[in-house]
Amino acid sequence: MADVSPPSSPPSDYRPSKGLWQEVKDAVTPRSSILLLGVLILELAFIVSYIGAFHSPKPSRIPLAVVAPAGTQAAVVGKLNGLPGEPLSAKSADSVGQARAMVLDRSVEAALVVGPATGTDRLLVASAGGPAAVTSLQVVFQKVEAPRRVTIVDLRAPNPADGRGLSSFYLVVGVIIGGYLGSAALAMSFGARPANLHRTLVRLSALAVLSVLSGLGAAIIADLVFDALPGHFWSLWWIAVLITFAASAAGMAFQVLLGQIGIALSVLIFVVLGNPSAGGVFPASLMPPFWRDIGPALPNGAGVTLVRNYSYFGGHDTATAWWVLSAWAVGGVLVGILASLRRQAKFGFMGRPQAA
Known part of the structure; x- marks a missing residue:
C-alpha cells in the first residue's frame, strides 16, 4: 500500500528563501562585515608577527x-x-x-x-x-x-625530558591561553561589561580560582607527569598562577573598557605579539628590534623568564619579570574595579540612572 502519511511540518527555524540578493543582505549585515574584517586583520597580523619574529634570526649584541x-x-x-x-x-x-x-x-x-x-x-x-x-x-x-x-x-x-628546552615556553603559552579564554568565557556568558561592582568582584574571584587550578594543573603536568621541569613543583605552581591571573585580569579589563572588542585585543597582545616575542623559540638577542623590545614587557616574555630561570638557574635575573607580571595583574584588577565604580555612579547601584 502506498504511503499516504502527511508531509512532516518544517522545523521552527526554517523559512522560505526570499531570493539570493535579499538573503545576502539579511545574512551579511554591516556589523558582521566589520567583525569579519576584524578577523582578517587579526589573521594577517598573526602571520606578520610570527614570520617577522622568526624568519631570519640574527645575533645582536x-x-x-x-x-x-x-x-x-x-x-x-x-x-x-x-x-x-x-x-x-x-x-x-x-x-x-x-x-x-x-x-x-x-x-x-x-x-x-x-x-x-x-x-x-x-x-x-x-x-x-x-x-x-x-x-x-x-x-x-x-x-x-x-x-x-x-x-x-x-x-x-635542558633536562632529558625537556627536549630542546621549550617546556617552559609551552607551559606559559598554555596558561596564558587559559587566562584570556577564561575572561572571554565569562564575558560571553554574562556580558563584557559587568553590571556593577559586586559582579566585577565575583568575576575577578572566579578568575582567581581558575588561576589557582590552572597553575596546579600546569605544575602537575610539567613536573610530575612528564618530568620535563622536575624538582620545582611549588615554584611552577605559583608562577603559573600569577601568569594566568595576569592574562585573565588584563583580558577582563580590556572587555570592561571596549566590550567585545576587548577579546580581540587580548588575542592581539597575548597571541599575535606575546608568543613570538616571549623568548621561547629564539631569545631576544636573535630577534628583530620590535619583538626584542616588547617581549620583556608582556606577560608571555616575563612568564618564560620566570619559569625557565626558576627551573634551571635558581631564580636568578627574575626581578623585572616579577614586576611586569604583577603590574599586568594589579592593573587589570584596578581598571576593572574603577570602570565598574564609574558605571555604578552613572547608572546607580541597581542599574537605573541616578536622579539629577
Missing part, C-alpha cells in the same frame, strides 16, 4: 664574558665588540670562576675562555636558557676564531 691571558684581554674584548653587525656584547671577567657564575646567574649568555696562543679556547654556555642562542654563538665563533678551535662546554643543559 649577545652578552658575553671574556677571560683571556694578561695583556690580551682588552684586545680580545675590543675585537669581539668590533665584529661586523655587532653580534656580541663582550665584557671582561676576572677569572674562569667568575665567568661561570655570570653564565649561571644569567648576567651573560656565554663566556669565552681564551687559552694559550697555540691552545684551544672554551665557550661556556647554558643551553637550558635557549639552544638557539648556543647554535648562533657557535656559528659566530667558527668565523671569528678560525683557525683556532673552540670547544663548547655546556654548564646547564
Whole structure:
C-alpha cells in the first residue's frame, strides 16, 4: 500500500528563501562585515608577527664574558665588540670562576675562555636558557676564531625530558591561553561589561580560582607527569598562577573598557605579539628590534623568564619579570574595579540612572 502519511511540518527555524540578493543582505549585515574584517586583520597580523619574529634570526649584541691571558684581554674584548653587525656584547671577567657564575646567574649568555696562543679556547654556555642562542654563538665563533678551535662546554643543559628546552615556553603559552579564554568565557556568558561592582568582584574571584587550578594543573603536568621541569613543583605552581591571573585580569579589563572588542585585543597582545616575542623559540638577542623590545614587557616574555630561570638557574635575573607580571595583574584588577565604580555612579547601584 502506498504511503499516504502527511508531509512532516518544517522545523521552527526554517523559512522560505526570499531570493539570493535579499538573503545576502539579511545574512551579511554591516556589523558582521566589520567583525569579519576584524578577523582578517587579526589573521594577517598573526602571520606578520610570527614570520617577522622568526624568519631570519640574527645575533645582536649577545652578552658575553671574556677571560683571556694578561695583556690580551682588552684586545680580545675590543675585537669581539668590533665584529661586523655587532653580534656580541663582550665584557671582561676576572677569572674562569667568575665567568661561570655570570653564565649561571644569567648576567651573560656565554663566556669565552681564551687559552694559550697555540691552545684551544672554551665557550661556556647554558643551553637550558635557549639552544638557539648556543647554535648562533657557535656559528659566530667558527668565523671569528678560525683557525683556532673552540670547544663548547655546556654548564646547564635542558633536562632529558625537556627536549630542546621549550617546556617552559609551552607551559606559559598554555596558561596564558587559559587566562584570556577564561575572561572571554565569562564575558560571553554574562556580558563584557559587568553590571556593577559586586559582579566585577565575583568575576575577578572566579578568575582567581581558575588561576589557582590552572597553575596546579600546569605544575602537575610539567613536573610530575612528564618530568620535563622536575624538582620545582611549588615554584611552577605559583608562577603559573600569577601568569594566568595576569592574562585573565588584563583580558577582563580590556572587555570592561571596549566590550567585545576587548577579546580581540587580548588575542592581539597575548597571541599575535606575546608568543613570538616571549623568548621561547629564539631569545631576544636573535630577534628583530620590535619583538626584542616588547617581549620583556608582556606577560608571555616575563612568564618564560620566570619559569625557565626558576627551573634551571635558581631564580636568578627574575626581578623585572616579577614586576611586569604583577603590574599586568594589579592593573587589570584596578581598571576593572574603577570602570565598574564609574558605571555604578552613572547608572546607580541597581542599574537605573541616578536622579539629577
